[in-house]
Amino acid sequence: MRVHNLFITTFLALNIVGCGDKQKDKEGFFGFDESAIKPIYSATDKVDFTLLNNNSKTIDSVIYFANNERITSVKGNGKFSFDLNGKKLGYQNIKALVYFEGDTISTQTRIEVAAAIAPKLLKYTVVNTYDHDVNAFTQGYEFYKDTLMESTGREGTSYVAKTDYKTGKTYQKTDLNQQYFGEGITVLNDKIYQLTWQNAEGFIYDAKTLKPIKSFPYDKKIEGWGLTNDGKYLYQSDGTEKIWKMDPESQKLIDHVNVYTNDSKIKSVNEIEWINGKIYGNIWQKDAIAVINPQTGAVEAVLDLTALRAKVTNKEAEVLNGIAFRKTTNTIFVTGKNWNKAFEIRVQE
Template identity: 55%
Template sequence: MKKYNFLAVILLGITLIGCKEKNKGENSLFTIDDSAFPAHFTQKESLSIGVLNPNSKEIDSIAYFINDKRVGGTKGAEKFKFELKDQKLGYQYLKATVYFGGDFSDATKRIEVVSDIEPKLLNYKIVNTFPHDTTAFTEGFEFYNDTLYESTGQEGASFIKKYDYKTGKVFKQIDLDKQYFGEGITFINGKLFQLTYKNKKGFIYDAKTLKLEKTFDYEKDIEGWGMTNDGKYIYQTDGTEKIWKVDPNTQKMIDYINVYSGTSKIKAVNELEWINGKIYTNVWFKDAIAVVNPENGAVEGILNLSDLRKTMNDITTDDVLNGIAYNPKTKTIFVTGKNWSKMFEITVSE
């Protein structure tokens, strides 16, 4: 087993094994020839596509599409070669529109593009340990102007608070209406953005006063989980392997990446933090953080924090690791978990 599959076990608990799947609804006249397809492709590979013509139709031309975007065409039944370097990780949907005798017919196929990056196993050192509110079901965790902010979940117990992490003193707290289950937060453009779990609504507050300025509806039928930003765009999770890229000015989802560690799709990516050009993300119910390339979704590093749990005897298995906050002033990372009694200030190295 390759090393990156071993590391993926930390995130997944299992290693997903890819396999070719028969596509449903393939056209009976033509099919895409997958006889030479590997179980997975990587972005460094090229794809040679052709069609099988069992009825010996005289083919005039073929137009080829990936995810409904035309990528080229050929005369007759010639194969078409396409580089995968610009494709997302995850499933790609192929279509060949075959033109023959004044008619046309589609053949379809699904392939999976996976990461060829071997994640590095990262080390950490505990710099400080601070108390954490055991009633806080942590969802969002972020520093703004050297002050720590935390959002929590559960209907009737969701709030955002601004507080002194050293003493626990609360400077300000905003309680959500009882109907809402609060989720991730992030600060950008002088605003504080917050998601909700299944309510499909988000909130925008003034960053200084925490006064609610706007409520918005999700553009897509998804759940709200974690949030972070790169100074220009917001990134948010929905409980799947996806990290969405969002325009903070319009709240429109403009793109997404799928998170992969080697051949393994990492589902349930949760709380996010942007640190030095990478996305650090909790994985739901795993005592580990994945370091993700925001350009392609490849996991480049894995931080196993399972030993932190051993320092507390007052938490259960349901009290999962969740909460990553980077303090740019100290260049350290703060981590905690849902209802944990401690938060930890750590440094990370290879």
């Protein structure tokens, strides 16, 4: 019996390997010419694809897909021209479904798409300089009805608070439980939404009283970094080049953009703020703010704040991380993690 079972097992194994080898051989029939694909493309480019027919098979037709969405079909091995205008920045996964000699097989590649225009450099003037709590590991910074709201991070010291922007002192706050590392906040419809870093959980508070309303689990396996809103939807950064669009009622993530300049992705988008139809985003470990188109993810401008960072005198100060737009004065308040100063600035082209 053992010999019989061994024979069956060996027989099945040989057949499985044999089928796998045939499939693998078939996959080598066609492929994209990777040598013809550029490292990165502009959002205004058109990319021409033609399949390599390595075994000179007779191709009936090819159906092309981009990110699993059918784009077009061509007869034979005709050229496929992919117009990137209006396509999402970042990676476009291209798949070809090849019909040939009564058989079908697929092959795929990917291309990276960057913004069409290089970002411009913005200027600013300092309107005022204020004190900031050096113990505040700032993660969220936003005005609500001319009241400055601030959230902080690190386990055991995380809170959401109302802050006197002139003194940097909190006068009303709610602490998070010890296990939570607080992150970005935003206020929409008199509710404060707050993220946590790696706890995969967010919180909602009454904006007037700071009393907790509910908690919510993250919709995807991502980290929580920055948070803002456009008056209808929430926008969340997760430490990558992605900014997610969130339904505030369900807390479900419904879309995202990838943040790119004209030549590269911008990773580690941190604290974010909605200002006049654009997303202003701190970039982790950079003393700069990227002005991001929320529809495309393209970085349209950059604000270099290294000169402000040089004015922060306490040794414990970490990265720039705090952007609060004050509508009543049309100015922006910026600060950082454990900074002893906050700056009110006015931005110009």
